Each structure stands twice: as C-alpha cells, then as structure tokens.
Amino acid sequence: MTVTYDLQNKIGVITINNPPVNALSQPVREGLKGTIEKAQHDDSELLIIICTGRTFIAGADISEFGKMPMEPSLPDVVNLIEASAKPVIAAIHGTALGGGFEVALACHYRIAVPSAKVGLPEVKLGLLPGAGGTQRAPRLAGVKNALDLMTSGHPMKAARAQSIELLDSLVEGNLLTGAIEFANTLLADNPEVRRVSDITIDPAQIEPGLFDAYRARLAKRARGQIAPQKIVACVEAAVNQPINKGLELERKLFVECLLSPESQGLRHLFFAERKAVKINGLPKETRAKAIQSVGIIGGGTMGGGIAMNFANAGIPVTLLEIDEQALQRGKDIIASNYGITVKKASSPGPKQKNGSG
Structure with missing residues (x-):
C-alpha cells in the first residue's frame, strides 16, 4: 500500500x-x-x-x-x-x-x-x-x-x-x-x-x-x-x-x-534528459567505467568547446584535425576562450594540459 x-x-x-x-x-x-x-x-x-x-x-x-x-x-x-x-x-x-x-x-x-x-x-x-x-x-x-x-x-x-x-x-x-x-x-x-x-x-x-x-x-x-x-x-x-x-x-x-x-516543451525536455541516460537492456547494477582519455575529431567551435569541458574535468584530451594549420586554428580558439574566461574570472581553466595530434 x-x-x-x-x-x-x-x-x-x-x-x-x-x-x-x-x-x-x-x-x-x-x-x-x-x-x-x-x-x-x-x-x-x-x-x-x-x-x-x-x-x-x-x-x-x-x-x-x-x-x-x-x-x-x-x-x-x-x-x-x-x-x-x-x-x-x-x-x-x-x-x-x-x-x-x-x-x-x-x-x-x-x-x-x-x-x-x-x-x-x-x-x-x-x-x-x-x-x-x-x-x-x-x-x-x-x-x-x-x-x-x-x-x-x-x-x-x-x-x-x-x-x-x-x-x-x-x-x-x-x-x-x-x-x-x-x-x-x-x-x-x-x-x-x-x-x-x-x-x-x-x-x-x-x-x-x-x-x-x-x-x-x-x-x-x-x-x-x-x-x-x-x-x-x-x-x-x-x-x-x-x-x-x-x-x-x-x-x-x-x-x-x-x-x-x-510548459509542454520543458516537460518534454525533463523526461528526455532522464531517458537519455538509460540504455535499454543494460542492467541497473552495471557500473560506469572511468574515462581515462578522450579523442575529439575536429577542433572547430563545437569540438573546441567539448575539449575544454573534458580538460576542465582533468581528463587528457587529444584533438585531431586534417592538417597542422587547422589544428593550430583549433588550439587558438581554445586559448582565446580560456583568455575570455580568465578575464571574467568565471573559470579555473584546465586541470591538465591538452594533448594534440
């Protein structure tokens, strides 16, 4: 009851x-x-x-x-x-x-x-x-x-x-x-x-x-x-x-x-966020594996932002691009973003240095 x-x-x-x-x-x-x-x-x-x-x-x-x-x-x-x-x-x-x-x-x-x-x-x-x-x-x-x-x-x-x-x-x-x-x-x-x-x-x-x-x-x-x-x-x-x-x-x-x-949209999002973390057929007792490192293909705006998120969490990041010029451009974007956050005093920056390759 x-x-x-x-x-x-x-x-x-x-x-x-x-x-x-x-x-x-x-x-x-x-x-x-x-x-x-x-x-x-x-x-x-x-x-x-x-x-x-x-x-x-x-x-x-x-x-x-x-x-x-x-x-x-x-x-x-x-x-x-x-x-x-x-x-x-x-x-x-x-x-x-x-x-x-x-x-x-x-x-x-x-x-x-x-x-x-x-x-x-x-x-x-x-x-x-x-x-x-x-x-x-x-x-x-x-x-x-x-x-x-x-x-x-x-x-x-x-x-x-x-x-x-x-x-x-x-x-x-x-x-x-x-x-x-x-x-x-x-x-x-x-x-x-x-x-x-x-x-x-x-x-x-x-x-x-x-x-x-x-x-x-x-x-x-x-x-x-x-x-x-x-x-x-x-x-x-x-x-x-x-x-x-x-x-x-x-x-x-x-x-x-x-x-x-x-409200309909926000309630849809509420349920979608909870459904997204569930995998059909995966036992509830399954334990998440620790993330040791991350590789990201593409260092544009989105790729750079993802790289920063992982770096901020202390997870080593490898950024992959089609050539050295594109890779440098991606790294420059990340450096610029960190520069902005430092000026605003809103982020501690990465805990570990990014990898590149």
Whole structure:
C-alpha cells in the first residue's frame, strides 16, 4: 500500500511509501484522502504525515500532466488536510518540493530534519504551484520571500525555511521519534488547528510598486516566460483578495501554463534528459567505467568547446584535425576562450594540459 495508518496512543501516523521519491500519484492522493477522512472519526487527537525512503514527497507525478485528470485532485486533497478538525503535522526529510511542499503548507505544523530542503520549483517546468502554494507561501513567509522562492524555483535549506516561518521546528535524530515528541508537546498544551488560509496579509504593509518591480525584473530575467509573471499575479491576489478567490485564480492560471507550448516543451525536455541516460537492456547494477582519455575529431567551435569541458574535468584530451594549420586554428580558439574566461574570472581553466595530434 502506498499510504498506511498507525494509531500510536493519541497520535495517528500517516506514512507514504511510493518509491523512489514518494511522488503524488493518484494512489497516493487517494490514500491520503481516505486516511485523513478516516482519522476524523477515530481516537486520534493529532495526525502526522511522514514518508519512508530517502525523501518526503518530492513533487507531483508529472507523468499524469496532459492526461485525463484522475480523482482526487491534489488541490482537493490539500484542502481536505487543511480542513482537518485534528491538527496535522508534516514531518519532512530529504526534499519537500512542488506539490509535496504544498501538502506540507496545508498541514497545521511543519517540522524537518536540518538536512531537509523545501521548495516550489514548478516555474522550471513552465508552471506555477497549483495546489495553494501561491496563496499559502506568502501568508507564512511574506510576499518577497514567497515571490523569490517561486520565481527562482530553487530549493531552500531547512534552517532558512524556519527563519521565514515556513517551518515551525527542526528536529535532530530520528524524524518519527522527533515528530512524536513534538506532537506530545503540542498535545500537552491542547493544540490549536492553525490554518494558513486564516492568515491575512495587510496590503498596507506591502512596499508600493513591489509587484510592478517584480514584473519588470522578471521581464528581463525570464524574457518570454509566462509562468513567472503569472506567479506574481497570484501572489498579488493573495494580498488583495480572499483566499478562495486567490485559489480560483491560481487554478485558472495553472491550467493556462499547463496547456502552454512553453510548459509542454520543458516537460518534454525533463523526461528526455532522464531517458537519455538509460540504455535499454543494460542492467541497473552495471557500473560506469572511468574515462581515462578522450579523442575529439575536429577542433572547430563545437569540438573546441567539448575539449575544454573534458580538460576542465582533468581528463587528457587529444584533438585531431586534417592538417597542422587547422589544428593550430583549433588550439587558438581554445586559448582565446580560456583568455575570455580568465578575464571574467568565471573559470579555473584546465586541470591538465591538452594533448594534440
């Protein structure tokens, strides 16, 4: 089973087991929904969502994108978690990314091991967070922090996430043990169900012109990309509209991004890059051989660039050309490129001297 439930005294432990990264596939969403609903009527007083394996939920199952939607939807599951009458704790290790972090944001408390990372990287696939991330993140972390998190798509270390109130606490040692200790501490104080959707953002506290400034900056930094601009629109709605209206806008703009050629192309690239490293019929346990040296035929722009990459990695390179003149021209191009990078102080240059022949 992808989702299991264990009642430990007054604490209901919901465990997700969907290797390798506990992606939010339909069975996981269905399991979460059924378990949360069931737990509302048992003897538990508090719930913990935790994952097996190397990570918390690392995101949505993007292989489902573009296909017929399968119930329950992630927004429905996230809203159900937040609506729980019993407090829910997200216990995070590894990475909580995308939809996985949106699940955590819907919980009433969030704890993590210090090595964990959280993030909303949807923009890297031409998307925006579509299960409440654009509405809940700014309510917890503030508008600027949320915009930076979502428009960059970069994961954030747990300590930083705690400092901006995306996480409540960091726990050392065994995560489940720490989560149960955290839960028992809460139970001793009759914990409240803290719903992020109940938080309001005071528009008067927002720097005048902030959203226009982000739009202008992103127009340059992410020229031609639609998702960053739509993220700004969603966060602006989180400030100026009730959360139900913000969630409606988020879902509308998410679908627009999902259907865009930009996102379709980026998702194709995502899968292609992963498929490219797999060789049909090659056993998984096959170990890669060490590269001792490289020979490159042709010292033009492409050949020279390839030669530089290997040289920078400390691998001896032999460059082959049709005659001495062509070979010298190729070597001159490489020398010129290294000269440029040295001036920019952006590359250490080769670790070993190129061979030639």
